[in-house]
Amino acid sequence: MVGQFQHKLSDDMPNFRNLLVSNVAGAEKVITELKRLYRRLPAAIVFRVNNGFETGLSQWKEFFTLQPAMTAVPFFLLTDRVTDRVRSLKKEFPFVDDVITRETFNDLPGKIEFVTRFKNMQQLPPVQQEPALPVLAQKSNRWGYFLKRTFDIIASTSLLLIASPVMLLIAIAIKLESKGNVFYASPRAGKNYKIFKFYKFRTMVADADKQLAKLKHLNQYGNNDKGAVFYKVSNDPRITRLGNFLRNTSLDEIPQLFNVLKGDMSLVGNRPLPLYEAATLTTDEWAERFIAPAGITGLWQISKRGKKEMSAEERIELDINYAHRNSFAYDMWLIMNTPKALIQKDNV
Template structure:
């Protein structure tokens, strides 16, 4: 296989191309240098972020105080910041959840800021313009996030990020695991081969080559080092017994053997293993929103939504005028939806649908059975006859129609981040547990569902995403979702 073909094949896998055909049952090509390349690229991305933040602070400071050279200690402090990040496992953060990566990024940046203040105090350099240099660090934090995100996209495009994993099990559980691994490629857990549970004619599972049966996993030789194996057998008596046997035997060949446990209905980032004699148990701590945490969440909402609303006001006005010009009727649309504890709230949006939208929808669905099935499954339509041509689709794709809901956030009806705000009859389609979870917190202007799935999902995925968010709430999860939302909106990914 040529180098060009290798890159193309691996690009298919990284981006989830369903038409990928590996041909012979061979594992995906992989470069042993990927980990080093990703580490160096992320160091470069952080360095660029630091230079950009320093340039912004320097320009602002020069506009206020005139031209003054940068304080000498800024340069070694920048190197110290990179060292802190390396010590925190950010080069690269393989297998680290995105909120945890963001927490480490904040911690290392805050540490550098404290060190900066100590240097200023210890050298009697507490002059106004040098204290202003401390602003470099809060400016650096979001810039570093976006630089690292862009670097990861490039690395994934050229298949230079992550470490190879093998999947043992190609049943429903194994397929779901591979699907989630590919959907969350930024974790760096890259499936390169699968071992099937029984003989069948499939050559791949979710785009990953099935190379052999499980019986051959011990003797299969890869053309590159593979150190991680994930056992994803079904949760049956026979499957549990086979899992135990494989976990013991595979550890002799693979240093890292991971077993998929039966906690699919309660995914929680705070699960911790505990040993009781010879038994291993999983401790699950649910981070329910205590009064103190609700205050923190509310402060975060106001600190971001108020200035963003002020900046967005001209955009809202321009969009409203555009809607009035091309479509008769009001520029804004309001609707009663379900809020915290099931209480009704009225949300506001820029109108993106034609008058008598529901009547037009009923006629369209009656004449198009395929569209009827799509709408029942997802509550969305890719070709929605209700949407105002051109301007309506643009406003929805860029989420500009949602900006008036910042007022709902300021009022406290919504939070910036939370479960998707839905109509009461839509919520009724969730399970009892799903309904209970989402009603415990305010619905959000954005959320876990919007940044990972957006409109490419169905009602079951909505419930799963909302339940995951409530069960794993943290300030870091909220901050990551907010930053990721900016990226998703700017690219228009998954919107229609």
């Protein structure tokens, strides 16, 4: 229940427990914790119509765009009275399932049950069609792959030519600052767990990998020995002064254009993972992230890059979200939204 509520659920609703938060940001945090701790979604979301509610609905729209799986949760508007403007919101914001008032508030359990059943019916697998349909789908997939690969080759070649003077300057600066190789290469797991050598400019001290075990207690994703494991350390002491600048400006990523040109990666996709991270994502549910190509930028980067509060489960969900929506048109949208995510908000 999101907003200013003056009453709670009736005692006639023993199967429901309500949690009240004041705004959309608070609701997003609660939903994230529900998924992280209990692997559950809320039974419904009730959003109170009051001053500034249209801004709140715009925030919900962005939330559902980034997490389309959440549209399976019934979403209700609670208002004192149903006006023409409130009715029009259902067309403007399609994720709104119904409008309720104080008088109909006690009917909420029945409405939740009805909307949930209706949405589950919509998500049933389609009836088997004529053989021509899968053939067309296969042609569409092949055409999408052709467009994606062609764009990757042209864009990576052009960007490498443009960036070559900058790459030379970065290489010289790395050599002058610290001992070690200019490039950092490590095995990563990409699409379908395919392992390849992944390139970046070196941003850490030469023996950084050997020091990883000592820094587990600083891991921003927590020290969970069970389930998914990601490692990312805020203010990592292994990062050099130049390396910190390269990371925060994403300049350390430029050598990955060679991976794109080779076909190991795409410009857009899910981040290829170090093998110790990929090894923890082998369950049927989590492995879905590996059906998408590995990429330099993607849904995770434009929505959560550099933010310390992100959980491992939230990151996996974003990757799976992209894997299911993967298309050339969606890639172009993500590329257009990448520039504003290039500058990190935290030193991680």
